[in-house]
Amino acid sequence: MSDNLSVNRRRFLKTTATGAVAATLGANIVIPGRANAARKKLRILQWVHFVPAYDEWFNKQYTKEWGDKNDTEVTVDNIGIAGIAARASAEISAQKGHDLFLFNWPPPTVEEQTVDMKDVYQELERKLGKSIDLGVKSTYNPKTKKYYAFSPSFTPDPVNYRQDLFAQVGLPNGPQSWDEVRTAGAKIKKQLGNPVGIGLANEIDTGMAMRTIMYAFGAHEQDEQGNFVLNSKQTLEAVKFVKALFEETMTPEVFTWDASSNNRAMIAGKISLALNAISITRTAEKDDPAISRKIQLTKALRGPARAIGLEHVMDCYVVWKFAENIDGAKKFLIDYTTTFRQAFVAGEFYDFPCFPKTVPDLSKLIANDPKAHPPEKYKVLDDVLNWATNVGYPGYANAAIDEIFNTWVLNVMFAKAASGAATPEEALREAEAACKRIFGKWKEKGLV
Amino acid sequence: MAALLDSPRWLGVLMIAPAVLYIVLVVGLPFVLAILYAFSGVTMGSRTIEFVGFKNFISVLETTKFQTSLRNTFVFALIAQVLVMVLGTVLAMALLKDFRGKWLVRLLILLPWVAPISLGTIGWLWILDSTYSVINWTLEALGLIGADGWFMWLGVPYLAMGSVITIHVWRILPLATVILLAGLTSIPHDIHDAAQVDGASFWRHLFQITLPLIRPIMLVAGLFGLVFAFTDMIVIFVLTRGGPYDTTQVLASLAFFTGIQAGDLAEGAAIALFLFPLLLAVAVAFLRVARRAEVT
Structure with missing residues (x-):
């Protein structure tokens, strides 16, 4: 019994080891494709x-x-x-x-x-x-x-809006400025029950949307030379604007969102406006042609400083x-x-x-896309190369900007102020301290 | 070779070697690397490890994000673990009894542990979704809430923390239950019979006989659960990514966002390892108590 067991163990180990060696070598020897080594x-x-x-x-x-x-x-x-x-x-x-x-x-x-x-x-x-x-x-x-x-x-990251809803509050061509989003969005929410859907969560779409508003208000993380300039009157105004926009036009739903939530909410007919790539309209064209006809696009919205949009x-x-x-x-x-x-x-x-x-x-x-409703739906993007900008505008997308984006520092700043968890001033102070440290860190590492 | 294979001593070493090698390669090396990273200035792009002492730890300590995450980690881990232990004990005791359909109940309880956690959590993401939440839909269909009264499970700080704790408990509960069940089945029947003959009430039986006897195994289950809760980030990463406004951000998720997403590996490692001394002390304490409490 003992002998048999020993032989079995030995055989088992030998067989396993042999098998492993054969498997490793065999793949290199017998697979014909590997012989074709000359091709790059x-x-x-x-x-x-x-x-x-x-x-x-x-x-x-x-x-x-x-x-x-x-x-x-x-x-x-x-x-x-x-x-x-x-x-x-x-x-x-x-x-x-x-x-x-x-x-x-x-x-x-x-x-x-x-x-x-x-x-x-x-x-x-x-x-x-x-x-x-x-x-x-x-x-x-x-x-x-x-x-x-x-x-x-x-x-691009254009504005997707419900044409039918905005038409009912006097804006058949959609909003052209952030102020119009606020006033018309409030009317739509009150009269028709559809809130604006701009995320205030720890996710990429919120990061893009909040920067779009900041840059339109003349607020920035850095200037053209890469100097840290977050703490400004313009940033505070942008934070106060988002707080008002949330209170007047949105619901706490936006705090729960991930990157695809605004797509789902728009296609489900719940929200009146969202910032996103053309993923919303393309999905609607395939899944729900009726809602697709109602969703239209606009160019970058005007803020107090400029009309600007981000890349998505x-x-x-x-x-x-x-x-x-x-x-x-x-x-x-x-x-x-x-x-x-x-x-x-x-x-x-x-x-x-x-x-x-x-x-x-x-x-x-x-200007003539057979899938779109109407075919010229995407025509508004014909000058997008002029108004789409980068994260970190007017400077370069550097390592500090990247960390600020990926650790959601600005998303949290806007969300805290909007929810009332902090005043706009407190939220800005907290974000400023975080960003300053991040900028200092990457400067020390020689990348900024 | 043949002589080696026939020697029980060497055969034992040979048989256990793959497991040891596996642990060294998959757990040991990354852990040592993480310690090296935490005391260096390494980024995702730079591979030179330059020693910077405790700089990364000191630097993150002063940030609001880190302080919030540290607090959240304790809230999340402690509440989740208390729930896991209480519910695990109840479930294990229930499964000790014989009843019809016991196999089905066991299967259902084990499912969250068997299914890939990311997949299970994505299921929960849909259950808690702001637009399609089946819970809200049901509550509305039952007339308990209105169309505008939907709960934002992942959007209100206390609901979001409650949700991630609940899902973490759902996921860890099977493991705790199985461990505790093993402990309960190891108690000799004659002890229960003697207690019954003496007329001990259910609570007296539970607190003075059952729980003291399974204390060593409870401590092991508690330790496993606690380490999981302090170090895991999948549930939070999939459900909230730390939101709303960092109220569910924990050290593990912050370490991922800082180290991998933002590329500062050194700081990410420092955040991840911050609680290691505490967890090590807790593990040693738990295991010592468990050893002392062993019934021989």
């Missing part, structure tokens, strides 16, 4: 695009055709946007990963790990003219004079210093950007170009 490889990681048709085109058509032309085997891995930061961190830790890595926001904190994209910008500027300011300010660090990323495109998604590609095909990755970016019109169409106008000349007929395309 390009590995791309990017998000699961909001528009599935884009991934279909990019993964199965564009990258395959590009790969054939450039004798390269291109593989694309798509992951959810929530996993991007953790994945980037893992690739940096391992010093191994993809050749091209797409962040959906400016990633200044990874600058030391990325190759300079100056040559990509120079080549494209030579071919296509300058990138819009938004693209440069989301990928360039003036302190280190390095392009730590490259942005071929961005997603900033497509920022980085090439890691440890990437195995740096030249291939850069060439891919140049080619992809040069032919960006295809991406613009495949993505159903979700991504707009940072190099305007790549889509010369942009106005014409968006």
Whole structure:
């Protein structure tokens, strides 16, 4: 019995060990694809695009055709946007990963790990003219004079409003200013029961919306030179405005929201207005054509200082210093950007170009979209390249701005004031202390 | 080789080695790395570890966000753990009895533990959603609230904290129940029989016989639950991301937002490790008490 057991144990261990060795070696010996080592490889990681048709085109058509032309085997891995930061961190830790890595926001904190994209910008500027300011300010660090990323495109963040509701309070073309949102929004809430739906939660849409209001009021986290300037009369006015806007036009629902809540609330017919990408209208076109006809878009709303809007998604590609095909990755970016019109169409106008000349007929395309109700619904975005700006405006999207955004400092400032948990002055003081510390920290690290 | 495999001593080492290796690689190394990070200036982009002493700890200590998160962590962990222990004991005692459909009840109780936590929490996100909450819908259908009286489960500070605690309890309860059930089944029947013969009431039986006898295992269940509650962030990350206005922000979620989302790995590690000395002391104390209380 004992002998048998010993033999079995020994056999078991031997068999297991042999199996493991065979499995490891075998994969390298017998898989025929591995023999094809001469062909270059390009590995791309990017998000699961909001528009599935884009991934279909990019993964199965564009990258395959590009790969054939450039004798390269291109593989694309798509992951959810929530996993991007953790994945980037893992690739940096391992010093191994993809050749091209797409962040959906400016990633200044990874600058030391990325190759300079100056040559990509120079080549494209030579071919296509300058990138819009938004693209440069989301990928360039003036302190280190390095392009730590490259942005071929961005997603606008227009105002989505219920045309039927605003028409009933005398604004058939929707609001044109933040004051009109407040007055008309209050009337709609009171008379028709639909609140305004601008998030006041720890999530990305709130971060964008609150900055849109701040910048329209002339309030900023930093000035053009990157000096910290949050504590200003204009910021206080913006905070007071949001508090009034919440009290008069919204409900506590906005404190509960995640990034897709405003989409759901708008499509469910609950809210009168939201700031979002065209994801709301595109979803409505597919799921609820009746509500789709009621939801229209406007340009950036006017505030006391200016009419300005933010990007909703900033497509920022980085090439890691440890990437195995740096030249291939850069060439891919140049080619992809040069032919960006295809991406613009495949993505159903979700991504707009940072190099305007790549889509010369942009106005014409968006003025007649067969899926839209009416077909010219997206025409209001024809000058979006002029009014969309970056997080951190009028300065660059630097590491301090990134941390302030990702730890929700300004979201909390506005939400605390709006809810009454703090006075606008207290909320601003608290945010100022937090932001000042963050700016100081990143200055010390040499990135700001 | 053959001689080694036949030796019980070496075979034991060989068999346990994968588990030890697994723990060292998956738990030990990241933990040591986190300690190194917490005392350095490392960011997501810079890989050079430059020693900065306690600077990261001192720097975060003075921030309102950290102080709020620290307070929330204690509120969240302590309330959740008290509920887990009380409910776990009740459930374990109920499951000790024989009744029809016991297997189904056991299965249902174990489900939250078996299902992936992120998936379960996303289910709760929908249950508590501001537009589609099935709880609010039911309350409205029963005429208990009006259309404009919906509860904002994740939007009002006390409701949000109550919600994340409830879901955390829902998730941890099966583990505590199973541990406590194991403890209850290990009590010899003759002790219960003797108590019954002596005419001990239910409460006397519970507090003077059952609970003292399972105290070591209760302490283990309590320790597991407490460590989970102090260090886990999935429920909060999925449901509130610390909102409304940081009233459910805990150290674990703040560490993630600071270290991974915002790229300051050093400060994120410092936040994550802040409670480690306290948790270590609690763990040592719990285990010592449990050892002393062991019934031989």
